[in-house]
Amino acid sequence: MTSTTVAATMPRTRRRRPEWLVPAGLIALSLVPIAAGAFRVTDLTTGGTVTPENARFFASPVPVIAHIVGSSVFLVLGALQFAPSLRRRRWHRIAGRIVAPAGLVSALSALWMTLFYAMPSINGPGLYVMRLVFGTAMAGAIVFAFVAIRRGDVTTHSAWMTRAYAIGLGAGTQVFTFLPWTLYFGQPGQVMHTVLMGAGWVINLAVAELVIRRRANRAHLS
Structure with a gap:
């Protein structure tokens, strides 16, 4: 039997991705909104210059600071929840007790700002409705996830937290939806x-x- 034949008859082993690839990618995607948020908090706490664009934040700083802190904690710790080795440890449960409240703070503060801040004219009625819908959906997903884990339904809990994280990470992805348009066409209209x-x-x-469907398929096959 030739070496080629032997190689052909040997079972193929699938090369597994490093488990930290996904968490690292999610954190990298979060860096721009986190950095922008840190700049905003610094501006507010050190007495930065008030302009028409940021006057609403200086007039009522608590909601935006709560949103930035809650979102940053939710995005970073939430990304680590996608590491399989951490999901099998007690750390996952401990971190989850921080991630879920941080996510609720992020979603509810976003809803408050949408309802009560005077938004720039570039934010039209369509975006107003979307922010209400996605903010409510994010908060609801976290509540559904909490109810599911309380009754021991890990699969449903994981699915709803994944959806909540996807909504919370929207600001990171929006950097990449805006970038090509802005480079080619300039600033978008309303x-x-x-x-x-x-x-x-x-x-x-x-x-x-x-991701949720792939998890379900793997669980069905195992």
Whole structure:
């Protein structure tokens, strides 16, 4: 038997991806909104210059600071929850008790700002509705996930937290939906601004549903 034949008859081993690849990618995607948030908090706490664009934040700083802190914690610790080795350890449960409240703070503060801040004119009625829908969906997903884990349904819990994380990560993906348009066409108008913002959330949720389906298929086969 030739070496070629032996190689052909040997079982193929699938090369597994490094388990930290996904968490690292999610954190990298979060860096731009986290950095922008850190800059905003620094500006507010050190008495930065008030402009028409940021006057609403200086007039009522608590909601935006709560949103930035909650979102940053949710995105970083939430990304680590996707590491399989950590999911099998006590750390996952401990971190989850921080991730879920941080996510609720992020979602509820976003809803508050949408309802009560005077938004720039570039934010049209379509974006107003989308922010209400996605903010409510994110908060609801976290509540559903909490209820599921309380009754011991790990699969449903994981699915709903994945959806909540996808919505929370929308600001990271929106950087990449805006970048090509801005480079080629300049600053988008109100309608396109709404479309590009919405695309970030829709892309993330589509990927989340694929991840949830793949998990279900693997569980069915095992």
